[in-house]
Amino acid sequence: MKAITYSCYGPPNVLKVKDVEKPVPKDDEILIKVQAVEVTKADCEMRSFKFPVKWFWLPLRCAFGLRKPKRQILGSYFSGEIVSMGKDVLNLSAGDEVFGAAQLRLGAYGEFVSLPASYTIVRKPENMNFEEAACVPLGGLNALHFMRLANIQKGERILINGAGGSIGAHAVQIAKSLGAEVTAVDKAIKKDFLLRMGVDAFIDYTKEDFSNGDKTYDVLFDMVPRSAYSKCINVLTPNGRYLSGNPNLAVMLRSFFTSRFTNKTARFAFAKETREELLTLKQMIEDGSIKPIVDRVYTMQAAPEAHHRVETEERTGAIVIKIGDRQSD
Ligand SMILES: NC(=O)c1ccc[n+]([C@@H]2O[C@H](COP(=O)([O-])OP(=O)(O)OC[C@H]3O[C@@H](n4cnc5c(N)ncnc54)[C@H](OP(=O)(O)O)[C@@H]3O)[C@@H](O)[C@H]2O)c1
Incomplete structure (x- = not known):
């Protein structure tokens, strides 16, 4: 599968689209074909390894990789479609269109990501397309x-x-x-x-x-x-x-x-990001209380430009990368 990867910390152009191994879901996991992912400030901070909280530099560096990033595929907040799952998953089904959070597993900058079904991942609201939904979690x-x-x-x-x-x-x-x-x-x-x-x-x-x-x-x-x-x-x-x-x-x-x-x-406070909260948001989207906040949508190849726009704060709304070669809705 294709994924936007980075093998060293640095400016946006360290992001490269490469062929990587497709993940295989464990018994309690769902395999998601990612359709869209939000580019966040945190993604840019992990890529450049420049964080606003300086005293936390060393513990973070040990956690994320001292010389190079341990997890080379970023991406926390996404939308996509479930394609398969492990035998213990009961709450979601293949074919479900979902949105949610990959937590510290990351990986949503790739065409497929495998995540525990217990994560904050629920069915996508019907009145938002994939790009719009990825900007919500x-x-x-x-x-x-x-x-x-x-x-x-x-x-x-x-x-x-x-x-x-x-x-x-x-x-x-x-x-x-x-x-x-x-x-x-x-x-x-x-x-x-x-x-x-x-x-x-x-x-x-x-x-x-x-x-x-x-x-x-x-x-x-x-x-x-x-x-x-x-x-x-x-x-x-x-x-x-x-x-x-x-x-x-x-x-x-x-x-x-x-x-x-x-x-x-x-x-x-530090938010917990629960399923109950995501279901409440889905309901608020469906009743019109929450509207889409998309600023621009980029292709995988244009990931460096997407990161640049987030870092320079030229955006008015959220920046999204469309994953794979699907046409935007
Ligand atoms: N507590 C938690 O659980 C939690 C969870 C996630 C994130 N966070 C933190 O929450 C912050 C916001 O997250 P976000 O994703 O919404 O960030 P964001 O998209 O970067 O939004 C921050 C906004 O604040 C504006 N801003 C910067 N300086 C300002 C100032 N002096 N006065 C008023 N506005 C100013 C920025 O605009 P310009 O920079 O263009 O001026 C930008 O529009 C981040 O720092 C993140 O680390 C906290």
Whole structure:
């Protein structure tokens, strides 16, 4: 089978399409013919081995491969079709069109991937094509996790910092579906995209600081690493909630003191990405609460361009690679 592989860490052009061995499913696994995969920031970080959290470099390097990557086929969030399965799999069938997450097994940059049936993989919503569906699991699962933690009530005001990314764009849609008034913070090229996703107000962070002025928020969902913690807490209403999806050690520590000694709550979390959450997202897609966020679709050969577009943040929405030689829907 063909797969986009990388045999050394480096710039986008280390990605090469090669012939590799097709995986064989174990008894508890499903073999999926991958149709589309989202290109994420994490894919680019694993490829280049440049991570925002510097102190974690050595443990990560040991885990991913000291001299060269141990897993040479990237790809975590995908859509595809089940072609066969091991004898112990009962919950899915050959022919099912699915979407989901490959977790740390990765491998969805290849034409076939074999994954445990217990992973977060469910039937794809009928009203999304493969490319659109592949863009949901990363952003949708993480956003849903945080929006549930925020316990948003109808009419509450939420500010989403970093709203133009995969997680932010889904958080916008989920918050709107819960009846919140949403203010999005990101840079100007993402404004039209975010208005299409339904935001009520937009702040361009390159021109304006959201903490200036009198406006306060019941919830602040922060996706931006190194954002100013005190400013975030200061714009909360009494009893307001701050949620960090990208906490550093200082934020973790300060969150404890905020929640313990003030009437505001600060929390950080790492999403679990469960099947129940993916089924909820499927339902939200089918009832129209979540719309597709695709920016551009690339072929396997154009994987370096796809990575470049994610790294340079020219995108407005999600970047997808169509796997195999199928025509796009
Ligand atoms: N806690 C968890 O469980 C969890 C899980 C997955 C991912 N994450 C983390 O969550 C973050 C967001 O993920 P994602 O996939 O949505 O990332 P993403 O697609 O890169 O989105 C981040 C967005 O924030 C914008 N941004 C950058 N600096 C900003 C600033 N100062 N103010 C406002 N917006 C700013 C970016 O725009 P520009 O860069 O173009 O300005 C981009 O639109 C990542 O850092 C990821 O590591 C956390």
